[in-house]
Amino acid sequence: MIINLFINFIEIIIGLAGGLAVGCGFVAFLTVLGIIPRLIQLSKSQSLLRVYGACVIAGSIFGTYISFTNITWSQPIFVLVLWGGLHGIFNGMLAAALTEVLNVFPLLSKRIGLEGHLLWLLMAIFFGKIAGSLFQWMYFVK
Amino acid sequence: MSEIVYLRMKRNVEMIGLQAVQLRHIALISTPSQFKRELEKTTLYRISKEDRNIVIIDSFLVIDHLNSLYPGIEFQLIGPSQTIIRITKRKKAPSILIVSFVWLLLFIGTAMTIMNFHYDVSMQEVQQKLHYLLTGEQEEYPLWIQIPYSFGLGIGMLLFFNHWFKKRFNEEPSPLEVEIFNYQQDLDQYVSYYENKLNDNKPIH
Numbered sequence: 494m495i496i497n498l499f500i501n502f503i504e505i506i507i508g509l510a511g512g513l514a515v516g517c518g519f520v521a522f523l524t525v526l527g528i529i530p531r532l533i534q535l536s537k538s539q540s541l542l543r544v545y546g547a548c549v550i551a552g553s554i555f556g557t558y559i560s561f562t563n564i565t566w567s568q569p570i571f572v573l574v575l576w577g578g579l580h581g582i583f584n585g586m587l588a589a590a591l592t593e594v595l596n597v598f599p600l601l602s603k604r605i606g607l608e609g610h611l612l613w614l615l616m617a618i619f620f621g622k623i624a625g626s627l628f629q630w631m632y633f634v635k
Numbered sequence: 636m637s638e639i640v641y642l643r644m645k646r647n648v649e650m651i652g653l654q655a656v657q658l659r660h661i662a663l664i665s666t667p668s669q670f671k672r673e674l675e676k677t678t679l680y681r682i683s684k685e686d687r688n689i690v691i692i693d694s695f696l697v698i699d700h701l702n703s704l705y706p707g708i709e710f711q712l713i714g715p716s717q718t719i720i721r722i723t724k725r726k727k728a729p730s731i732l733i734v735s736f737v738w739l740l741l742f743i744g745t746a747m748t749i750m751n752f753h754y755d756v757s758m759q760e761v762q763q764k765l766h767y768l769l770t771g772e773q774e775e776y777p778l779w780i781q782i783p784y785s786f787g788l789g790i791g792m793l794l795f796f797n798h799w800f801k802k803r804f805n806e807e808p809s810p811l812e813v814e815i816f817n818y819q820q821d822l823d824q825y826v827s828y829y830e831n832k833l834n835d836n837k838p839i840h
Contacts, residue, residue: 534807565771566768568770573783576783577781577787578787580787581783581789582787585791585794588788600818610729617742618792621742623788624746626753629750630781634776
């Protein structure tokens with residue numbers, strides 16, 4: 494009995510510590526990539542910063558919940574489409590932020606002298622992502 | 636009373652081939668003096684082969700030179716303290732071959748990285764589980780999530796970069812443009828220090 498309680502206690506400590514570390518890391522990751530400032534800039538909603546912070550936390554906890562639970566909800570396909578679309582937009586911004594952080598573009602434009610064609614190269618990345626993703630889901634995994 | 640000439644150095648100048656650099660090429664001047672035309676035509680420097688791509692003209696040297704030519708005039712400097720002259724042979728457009736190669740490189744490269752990323756985070760499994768969670772049916776290929784996801788991926792990148800071909804969503808510069816600007820500025824800062832002969836630490840003989 495006492496040993497059980499002790500083990501439970503250790504589990505709580507481990508879980509809490511792990512959660513804290515992952516949570517900090519996750520928020521730091523999002524901050525470094527600058528997706529939230531970018532969204533605020535696009536939607537001109539500086540004043541809602543606190544709301545967005547709360548959204549990120551709520552989303553993380555909700556995600557944690559659905560990755561550990563085993564229930565089902567019987568939703569129509571429409572919800573799936575919406576879900577997939579939003580997921581894609583978010584991931585797209587993530588990928589774009591990474592490409593940018595790696596400074597591929599400034600280098601390309603200076604080294605090879607492609608200043609005038611920058612938008613075309615941007616489109617290459619854009620279509621590359623869509624094509625790669627579609628190819629993977631529709632052919633590659635089957 | 637001495638006349639005052641206000642000098643504003645240009646930050647970046649591109650010049651083609653080997654030619655003489657005149658004051659009007661590298662600076663804007665404002666003065667009531669009748670010498671204005673003459674001042675603008677003053678030759679400050681001759682670009683030689685040894686200069687290769689970049690010459691830095693420091694405002695100190697400019698003022699020094701002008702002072703010796705026009706002793707009665709006072710020079711006041713405003714703006715940047717040096718001009719970076721980039722010497723280009725002749726403007727030539729990058730060949731279509733190189734552009735298409737880079738285009739293909741980026742296209743294939745990004746396609747592969749996104750696929751690797753999906754494997755790395757086991758996205759297929761997550762989406763299968765999500766499909767089961769939302770609909771209650773097991774589905775090995777939850778395309779109803781995956782296809783909107785794929786297009787969303789592109790839309791997200793467009794939102795981030797603020798561009799759809801030549802069209803922009805609003806007036807603000809995109810993070811990409813800011814990044815390129817910063818990179819250019821870093822380069823400028825570097826060359827204006829290391830290519831500037833005044834910053835040589837060698838002892839003067």
